[in-house]
Amino acid sequence: MRITYRGDYALKAVLDLALNEGRVVTIHELAKKADIPIKFLEQVLLDLKRGGFVESRRGKIGGYLLARPASRIKLGEVIRFIDGPIEPITCVEKNYSGCTDIYKCVFRAIWVEVALTTSNIIDNVSFEDLANQVKSHKREFEYSI
Amino acid sequence: MRITYRGDYALKAVLDLALNEGRVVTIHELAKKADIPIKFLEQVLLDLKRGGFVESRRGKIGGYLLARPASRIKLGEVIRFIDGPIEPITCVEKNYSGCTDIYKCVFRAIWVEVALTTSNIIDNVSFEDLANQVKSHKREFEYSI
DNA sequence: TTATTTCTCTATTAAGTCTATCAACATTGT
């Protein structure tokens, strides 16, 4: 799995909408808060709309809002939709039928495991969870990488 | 983490050398067995040499062999060396100091978790393990993706 | 020595992806 800027921006945008649930937020606001090039964000938001994650209102008091409650939008859904499959290599993706030789298969089991553990993480976090973390100022983490 | 062809080829090559430990294998052999463009494999093998994973012998009875016992070459090492950091996004990699805003940080914890679980998988598998799997014909897996 | 086989190195091409920007258009509320 690799998160591109596009994906990163999309996640930020959805999180911001989650933090403003019930309200309509303009592209301009979103772009400013998250420091995203506005023209790029336009594309991303349209994508998110096509993906059924957000809705839009045109006109003077227009803007974007979540299409579903934040609790029902999982991190993994958005990532997959914007940045594609999370599998680390094509041969592990759905509907792949190549992979006939013995060597690939030994690695395949590994890639499948990686994909499953990754999925286990990102498909169990909703944007409500994330928004709550932001709200409750629960952001002092210890990282050890 | 995204495995490129380059990375895939590198892994295959190292595995093949692990299966032939003690013997010298030519690029030509490796390329043929793993169905890799020979000129591309040349580059990959040189990379692997620079990374200290393999050694080479020139001349008539030349070829490649592992620089260390297969038991001491971990899958993760090779992947990182050939395809770069396994972290899904730059802000989680070592020495990154940007990441000042609140939104990124909420996601950051997730990416760190993904990186850690991935690392936990690929850094605990050696090429000896993989070679043994191949040898013992232990290749009938059940996949559920 | 000479020929052969092998690895070594540098350059280049072709295609694709990613980020970003532009300009024109459509809709809505006042």
Next chain:
DNA sequence: ACAATGTTGATAGACTTAATAGAGAAATAA
């Protein structure tokens, strides 16, 4: 009508990836 907002398609520039080409250097065998 007007102004603010989203919509759409096109495109450019930088970068990455995969693959190919060709000349060179070292080791070996005859």
